[in-house]
Amino acid sequence: MIATICRRAHFNAAHRLHNPSWSDEKNREVFGKCNSPYFHGHNFELEVRVRGEVDPNTGFVIDLGELGGIIKEQVEERFDHKNLNVDCPEFENLLPSTEHLAKVIYDILKPVIGDRKLHITLFETAKNGAEYGDW
Secondary structure (H helix, E strand, C coil): CEEEEEEEEEEEEEECCCCCCCCHHHHHHHHHHHHCCCCEEEEEEEEEEEEEECCCCCCCCCCHHHHHHHHHHHHHHHHCCEEHHHHCHHHCCCCCCHHHHHHHHHHHHHHHHCCCEEEEEEECCCCCEEEEECC
16 A cells, blocks of 8 residues: 655745846846845745555554654754755755755655655745655
């Protein structure tokens, strides 16, 4: 039997969308208020979906408590109350857009999830989000 489980998490982080190869004018034109030199923050809502074979002995794709611990240690503690541009080496040479952050989170969690499928949904606001994953 194949099933998908979902675990939600939350973290707060700041970032600035700024392409250093562009002029300040072009950055302001493309990124608007998200280009503020003083950064801006989001209350990110994360959904991690894991799809795979249900273990007949436990009834689990993966233990949700275990998954919650992985997300807390690998994602929340890494990004919560951080400035993505300044504090996180993952964004040293990568624009910290929500799309890129979803992919970075996927890349962090995928080795831990193993051969199961993984899908990340990340909302930066109630209206705006990004998805990245195996399906």
